[in-house]
Amino acid sequence: MDLRPSIPAMLRFTTLRLLSFALSLVAASIVIFAVIEVIPGDPASYMLGLNASPDTVAALREQMGLNSSLILRYLHWVSGMLHGDFGTSYTYRVPVSELVSARLWISIPLAIYALLLSTLLAFPVGLIAAARRGKPTDIGIMGATQLGIAIPNFWFAMLLVVLFAIRLHWFSAGGFPGWSKNFWLSLKSLTLPAIALALPQASILARIMRSSLLDTLGQDYIRTARAKGLTRGQALRRHALRNAMIPVLTIMGMQFSFLLAGAIIIENVFFLPGLGRLIFQGITQRDLIVVESAVMLLVFAVIAVNFLVDLLYAVVDPRLRGKS
């Protein structure tokens, strides 16, 4: 019996994950569609205002395809999305895909930027804390991360604005010039929001990293490594780190999803036209088609990130490769 995880095993693992990825998307699209359907309020009458005659509303409903059956409308929506057609916004009167993609060009770079900052900060900090367990460095780091989690990020964002934009004039206080106009300035304008988003995430991640490393350092194979002649530091880097990554990856996956959709407040503080603000506006204006599409995109992003995390698990841990 050959138990070795060969390339076919990894391939099977990936295929099965892909399958579950696709099924999750289908399930999510049905739920989103159903939820939007049961929300009270008629988009047609909302668009036309209070004084619109019933005939006009009926005509608009017809034009928007609101009168056809549920299943037809669902299939229409899904097939449209598969072709990149997300419908037309009721309020803006422009294709939703344009609206959303413009926002995504801010939200995705911002989320990646924040995640990068958070990881770059959290990994060394967690590693140092674990290596200096119980020593003043560790206690100091633990206190600082506690503070980092406790501070609300919008308040921290405002502090950043006061210090770096108003006092020091290093950054602008808000707004976004656009990538095509000025790349570096655009990146710069995302810096403060990214820092504000990254700090609490980095604090959480550093703590997870530390405790996961400490768990791993207590394992028998670390003792084996030490008996081979590895120093404490070598054992930590060569044997503990990779084993400690599984819980860290899980948290990172969750954080990316949060950063993508959860940045509404930060987007407001810095006047960034991101996806969070679009959804917020969509909801208040009952622009259901925008909400529907944007939420679907977020779901897609979350599931895609989880899929990636699953694949990374298997890269990190050979024991997971043979299993589905």
Added chain:
Amino acid sequence: MSLLSVQNLSVGIHGTPILRDVSFEVRPGMVFGVVGESGSGKSMTALALMGLLPDGAETSGQATLQGQTLLGLPERQICAIRGAEIGMIFQEPMTALNPVRTIGDQVAETLIVHGKANRSEALKIARQRLNRVGLPAERFPLDRYPHELSGGQRQRVMIALAIALRPQLLIADEPTTALDVTTQAQILTLLKSLVQEDGMALILITHDLAVVSDIADHIAVMEKGRIVEKGPLETVFRNRENPTTRKLFAASNHAPQRVVRAHTEPILEVRDAIRIYNPSRRRLFSKTQGLRAVNNVTFSLKRGENLGLVGESGCGKSTLTRAILGLEPLQGGEIRAFGTPVGPRMPKSQRAKIQVVFQDPYGSFNPRWKVVRLVAEPFHLLENAHLNRRERVAEALESVGLCADDMDKFIHEFSGGQRQRIAIARALILRPKLIVLDEAVSALDVSIRAQILDLLADLSKRFQLSYLFISHDLGVVRSITDRVLVMKAGEIVEEGPTEQLFSNPTHPYTRQLIAATPRLPDDLKPPHADSKGTA
């Protein structure tokens, strides 16, 4: 001339003395056995020599390896000695290897960290070492991961990485305690050949006198951090001058006194039991049969009988146990206890009739519960059970040799042996007639094990208990059971009265198991071994 010389080694951890004035010498090519109960300081001695003591340990005394001092060296220097001059292997092969790195990588690392080879050379040498320990390239390529290997194979990898740089001294800390008898025999043979062919010295730490008698030249007996007796194996074994040595011998040969009450009425009947794992197919288009963990097993257990079930790990013992406890369904056949069928959906009243004691005295209790709650837990199987709960718990604790006041303590306040007594109290509280003992004494020291075996024999007499005693330890099974079943690959291959089966095994597998069990050679017993053994 000695290879390793240890003089007056003392270790304290936060002021508590752990080792006191330990002195011994090891010559090249010698097998030096260190025996004693757990907590006697055997492992601490090894860790002190390796410089791997826990934080807060203070060491005094001297230890030299070929004139080079070992104690109190700065990290860099001791790291250069560890793995290169002294190799070490440990008890738990299942967890001692890094699960995310290949075996070749882990063996090669020993060479790489010491700067003795670059990566490709190191892998070549790793290949040779793995061949040397009996893991040939065809079946065990370098890119295998630990989880693809059995416990015995992992222990071989451990040995390969410990001998990668051909150290002059190998320290083996209970290297075979977690292994089956047949695997244990193979590993011991391998260690012996490393000493004989490669001229390495070996320090073998074990609690098992039979294991050292098989392999060691010299031994040291430890108790409470001291060496109480040492010398050539034959002299120590024959003279047994120190009371600790005599106590160890008595405990390892211990057979509790039992009264055999042969009833004919069966209380547990297993008929044609079949248990298949993964009966569903894994892939879409290929039919897989699943694993038949228990295959057509039939036996019965009579009232008052102590029935043993032996076999290697993976033979289906534990699966059968879970089916008997009604925790898992059968795919064929049936199990009846006290005339009523057993299964996952059996009523609580039926469940109350069979209780169980597991192997791990540490993992089988909720650490946040007090003993009274732990012991009273089976009461949820009965109605109106909260009536006089504390009295019942007190009674159960007293019957296992603890006192009633212990019920308000937490489990961490007890030793391993006491915990196993609490586990037995929990099994007794419903006054069952049948107790399943699943490796119940396997994790215990020889002398604690002897006490628990006595307790079990005594309880069986007092409460007319029947036991189904599951173990891989043939010696223990021989001492406490009336009848034995031998299980291999899901089937019962031999069955018979204990003494008859052990003295006259008929199935080749039983013979193989008995032959692999290490035994104290008869010629090393003192003239009046029998009188001393039972004293």
